[in-house]
Amino acid sequence: MSKAVLEHLQAKFGAKILETSSAFGDDCAVVEPSAWHEIALFLRDDPACDMSMFIDITAVDYPNRDRRFDVILFLYSLHKKHRIRLKTRLFHETDARKHGEATPTEVPTVCDVWLAANWFEREVWDMFGVRFTGHPDLRRLLLYEEFQGHPLRKDYPVQKTQPLVPYREGPDVMGKLPPFGDDEGLAFTRKDWLPKTSKWDADS
Amino acid sequence: MEPTDYDIDETDLELPAEPMRLNMGPSHPAMHGTIRMVLELDGESVEKVDVQLGYLHRGFEKMCERGTWAQVFPYTDRLNYVSPILNNVGYALAVEKLAGIVVPERCQYYRVILGELARISDHLTCNGAMAMELGAFTPFLWIMKGREHIWDLLEEETGARLTHSFFRIGGVAKPPRPELKARVREVVDAVLLILDESEKLLLKNRIFVDRLQGVGHITAAEAVQYGFTGTVLRATGVAYDVRKAHPYLVYDRMEFDVPVGTDGDNWDRFMCRLYEIRQSCRILAQACEQMPDDGPVNVERPEIVLPEKEAVYKTIEGTIQHFKLVMEGALIPAGEVYSYTEAGNGELGFFIVSDGSGTPYRVRVRPPCVFTLQGFPRMIRGHMVADIVPTFGSVNMIGGECDR
Numbered sequence: 001m002s003k004a005v006l007e008h009l010q011a012k013f014g015a016k017i018l019e020t021s022s023a024f025g026d027d028c029a030v031v032e033p034s035a036w037h038e039i040a041l042f043l044r045d046d047p048a049c050d051m052s053m054f055i056d057i058t059a060v061d062y063p064n065r066d067r068r069f070d071v072i073l074f075l076y077s078l079h080k081k082h083r084i085r086l087k088t089r090l091f092h093e094t095d096a097r098k099h100g101e102a103t104p105t106e107v108p109t110v111c112d113v114w115l116a117a118n119w120f121e122r123e124v125w126d127m128f129g130v131r132f133t134g135h136p137d138l139r140r141l142l143l144y145e146e147f148q149g150h151p152l153r154k155d156y157p158v159q160k161t162q163p164l165v166p167y168r169e170g171p172d173v174m175g176k177l178p179p180f181g182d183d184e185g186l187a188f189t190r191k192d193w194l195p196k197t198s199k200w201d202a203d204s
Numbered sequence: 205m206e207p208t209d210y211d212i213d214e215t216d217l218e219l220p221a222e223p224m225r226l227n228m229g230p231s232h233p234a235m236h237g238t239i240r241m242v243l244e245l246d247g248e249s250v251e252k253v254d255v256q257l258g259y260l261h262r263g264f265e266k267m268c269e270r271g272t273w274a275q276v277f278p279y280t281d282r283l284n285y286v287s288p289i290l291n292n293v294g295y296a297l298a299v300e301k302l303a304g305i306v307v308p309e310r311c312q313y314y315r316v317i318l319g320e321l322a323r324i325s326d327h328l329t330c331n332g333a334m335a336m337e338l339g340a341f342t343p344f345l346w347i348m349k350g351r352e353h354i355w356d357l358l359e360e361e362t363g364a365r366l367t368h369s370f371f372r373i374g375g376v377a378k379p380p381r382p383e384l385k386a387r388v389r390e391v392v393d394a395v396l397l398i399l400d401e402s403e404k405l406l407l408k409n410r411i412f413v414d415r416l417q418g419v420g421h422i423t424a425a426e427a428v429q430y431g432f433t434g435t436v437l438r439a440t441g442v443a444y445d446v447r448k449a450h451p452y453l454v455y456d457r458m459e460f461d462v463p464v465g466t467d468g469d470n471w472d473r474f475m476c477r478l479y480e481i482r483q484s485c486r487i488l489a490q491a492c493e494q495m496p497d498d499g500p501v502n503v504e505r506p507e508i509v510l511p512e513k514e515a516v517y518k519t520i521e522g523t524i525q526h527f528k529l530v531m532e533g534a535l536i537p538a539g540e541v542y543s544y545t546e547a548g549n550g551e552l553g554f555f556i557v558s559d560g561s562g563t564p565y566r567v568r569v570r571p572p573c574v575f576t577l578q579g580f581p582r583m584i585r586g587h588m589v590a591d592i593v594p595t596f597g598s599v600n601m602i603g604g605e606c607d608r
Binding site: 023024026052053054055056058060061072074078081083085114115116118119120127140141142143144151152158 | 257258261263265266270301302426428429430431442444449450539540541542544551553555557565566568570574575578579607608
């Protein structure tokens, strides 16, 4: 459908497009991680591509491969009605050093290209531990911050028990943390139901 | 009379103001499911919202990687649990795209019919809940009565009211019952009647209209930037409906319109859903007319489709086939596809990767309501705290789909 977009990309970026495919009618281009942001911006702004809509971003883990992670970006053009899949391959943190490669598991963010990428890059970070450099707010999305590991990696032990999270210590912003403890805050009831001199008080 | 404020310096009157933090949810009656919003308020108007999700996270994508391809169906039911059929169809179409299967025509019509019924129930639920959250309890019960008709029909057809798990790779679990068409017509008539009645209850209610009109506004350009799809996008005026733009199943043979709004506010979303219900009823009428009364519902692919129970019990081939399919699962050729359908909330996409075995290597679902939720802070900025409730109702966040 959008074979033209793939050819257009190849003509423009040449060696930065590693391979292209159109299996099952889905057009897909594998690109260098370093050219990720540049190509995304081009796809959005070029009138022939006009990828106005961010559809999804996700990752796939292939632990037996040298470049272990596929990060996949799905784009759609509302006006031209074509889709493209942009893919890049990343090393695992430890493998990157072994291969003398400077790019560990991280790729530039495309948040500034499509606003929608924000949460979904957070989710990829959450689930796969792929960092997005330049992301404004790279917190975990679905899991909590104390969660250990990245569960959609194939080597995440499924039976693993996560440690209990201790009570979160944080600065008391503007003295507005809710009161805790026996003698703080509002009383449970406005009325003392038991008279003060009941036998319960006398015992204690 | 002399003015009383002539000598008052305005700047002296400024009270020291600081933003107030308010925590809404995760357990809040208006937070469909569980979701937490940390609001920063200036007086009563919302300055900033931090939406935190994940309270209903079950690890859908991880769970899919442990069973067979067919065992994913029950999980998809629990994504958008108001219209499970649509999720079933979405996943089935994705796997079929990878395996190169086109289901027989009768099954395609069956999928369309049940899917549109599910879509109606989805929209009814959303609109009904929205009305209820604004205090209109009677229309809510009235609309739920309409949904009950649909669920009764779905129960008759699939055997379950909520979690159907009805469609299979390459077909459907059971062929349609002979009385299906008559029942669908009956239910459509009943739903349309209920819709008319509930419209009379709501649309001329001043309070209801005031709470919706001009609240939660978003422009078309912003909606596209945020990746909105479905009703929330159409309410802004962008007529993107997967059924029209990229027809799947037999939607290209159906005649229906795509209702669009103009303002992208709560009112437009509400009205778009109302009109879409009517369009779904049109599709249902046409599908009932065109659907063949007999013919196969499953593809002739014994390596993928379970054999008839009769054959399993009486022939050795059937037994072996059944055993292989249950123990190993259908072997789906290696590759990766992205398949997308129009679900209740928008474009529901499944990105699936197979390594050629009977277990999915990766199943990624594109949840449409996460996108709308991401744009929610933009919609609500500057509005009152009380406006969060109808706006949040109108984006139709479904916890199961949102948190997966």
